[in-house]
Amino acid sequence: MVRTVGLQDAGDVTQQVFLQLFRKIDQFESQSKFETWLYRLAINEGLQHLRKGRRWNFQNLSHEPMSQHNPEFERIDHKELLEVALSRIEPELLSIFVLREVQGLSYREIAEVMEIPEGTVGSRLNRARRELQQQLADLGWEP
Amino acid sequence: MNCSEVQELLSAYYDGELADDQRDRVSAHIGTCTKCAGELTGFEKLSRMASVLSEPVPTQQIWSQINQKLDEQSICENPILKPVHNDHRLSFSVPKLFVLAATILTAVGISWFTYQSWFTHGNHDHFTVEFGHYLDEFVRDPDVAQQILLEKYENKLIDPNRAVEQVGYRPSVANGLPAEYTLESTHVIKMPCCTCVQSICKRNDGSKLAIFEHDDKETKEWFGDRPNISVYCKDKQCCLVELDKQIAASWKQGSRHITLIGVQDVAEVNEIISWLNEKKQPVLN
Numbered sequence: 001m002v003r004t005v006g007l008q009d010a011g012d013v014t015q016q017v018f019l020q021l022f023r024k025i026d027q028f029e030s031q032s033k034f035e036t037w038l039y040r041l042a043i044n045e046g047l048q049h050l051r052k053g054r055r056w057n058f059q060n061l062s063h064e065p066m067s068q069h070n071p072e073f074e075r076i077d078h079k080e081l082l083e084v085a086l087s088r089i090e091p092e093l094l095s096i097f098v099l100r101e102v103q104g105l106s107y108r109e110i111a112e113v114m115e116i117p118e119g120t121v122g123s124r125l126n127r128a129r130r131e132l133q134q135q136l137a138d139l140g141w142e143p
Numbered sequence: 144m145n146c147s148e149v150q151e152l153l154s155a156y157y158d159g160e161l162a163d164d165q166r167d168r169v170s171a172h173i174g175t176c177t178k179c180a181g182e183l184t185g186f187e188k189l190s191r192m193a194s195v196l197s198e199p200v201p202t203q204q205i206w207s208q209i210n211q212k213l214d215e216q217s218i219c220e221n222p223i224l225k226p227v228h229n230d231h232r233l234s235f236s237v238p239k240l241f242v243l244a245a246t247i248l249t250a251v252g253i254s255w256f257t258y259q260s261w262f263t264h265g266n267h268d269h270f271t272v273e274f275g276h277y278l279d280e281f282v283r284d285p286d287v288a289q290q291i292l293l294e295k296y297e298n299k300l301i302d303p304n305r306a307v308e309q310v311g312y313r314p315s316v317a318n319g320l321p322a323e324y325t326l327e328s329t330h331v332i333k334m335p336c337c338t339c340v341q342s343i344c345k346r347n348d349g350s351k352l353a354i355f356e357h358d359d360k361e362t363k364e365w366f367g368d369r370p371n372i373s374v375y376c377k378d379k380q381c382c383l384v385e386l387d388k389q390i391a392a393s394w395k396q397g398s399r400h401i402t403l404i405g406v407q408d409v410a411e412v413n414e415i416i417s418w419l420n421e422k423k424q425p426v427l428n
Contacts, residue, residue, distance in 0.1 A: 102193060122152065122154045
């Protein structure tokens with residue numbers, strides 16, 4: 001259910017991204033790839049949406065991992081664990097992790113999308129990965 | 144290289160973003176350090192977990208909603224952001240952090256459609272640009288802004304009490320203004336969108352507010368892509384538009400629409416709406 005609510009919000013923000021895109025298309029300069037520009041727009045809208053909230057809403061697991069010896073734990077979907085862990089780290093770190101691990105962007109492309117120095121991408125990814133591992137560990141995941 | 148230096152470069156090493164010489168030095172350290180090697184293994188396992196994150200497929204509902212909004216050509220007509228009841232602050236529904244990842248995945252996954260679609264939805268209106276100049280100038284110098292508007296569009300200086308002869312209705316300012324305002328001028332202006340009764344009102348501190356009253360045509364294209372939000376001010380659903388250090392506000396008042404330019408804050412909008420609702424009849428200054 002929580003995931004459904006999350007996706008519904010994603011639909012709303014996606015809609016906002018596209019409306020912004022139609023309005024701002026004249027600001028697109030072909031100095032960067034259109035795809036990069038769209039990523040930036042999506043990231044900015046997503047972050048803006050999140051910052052407007054008063055507080056983060058953590059997702060709840062549909063199952064509570066008790067320990068590695070609990071047979072229920074084995075059935076908990078790794079995907080669900082990762083989604084919960086992602087929901088618990090800073091939005092900027094979440095963005096950079098998704099851009100790298102899911103979208104497969106290079107550091108140069110991530111720097112362009114996030115509007116940060118290329119040299120900062122590695123250190124932020126370090127933080128994102130370490131914090132995710134910590135969150136996963138707190139949820140009972142063992143690498 | 145020591146552990147601390149390697150830890151700082153570990154993601155870049157893992158992602159193949161290091162120069163050859165740095166990569167070799169990090170690699171040499173990892174070969175002899177179980178702690179750093181263990182962390183690298185953790186990164187690999189995290190990547191394997193992330194590989195199960197799929198790209199959500201945008202639903203038909205999202206496309207329908209986007210198309211609908213584009214067809215309306217004005218976010219003020221049907222606000223994208225959910226309105227909230229709040230007298231003095233702008234606020235929004237509470238978000239979910241998870242939406243960020245899903246938004247990125249969904250929005251980017253459909254980029255080609257976007258690029259194609261834009262060419263069939265050209266949305267740049269000449270009037271929006273012209274009126275935008277007026278809005279920008281109003282923040283700097285309302286008198287200059289007024290000159291720009293009057294030079295641009297056919298207009299006539301009128302007595303508000305006789306506006307009915309021009310526009311077929313008695314404008315709100317004909318009933319006077321709240322005590323802290325004085326009426327400076329009223330014009331009937333024929334703009335491309337509609338014919339408006341526009342009044343310039345001076346506050347006690349000398350600053351100015353423009354009140355536009357027009358028939359049932361809404362403020363299409365008036366504000367272009369300026370940031371806006373829909374909120375309830377008193378009992379009216381208002382579209383508030385962010386101008387530099389000021390806001391504009393537009394709402395339906397009876398069978399017509401009122402648009403304020405040069406508003407100081409939401410409290411001022413509330414105050415004017417209250418006054419209009421109560422149909423006070425103060426002495427016209």
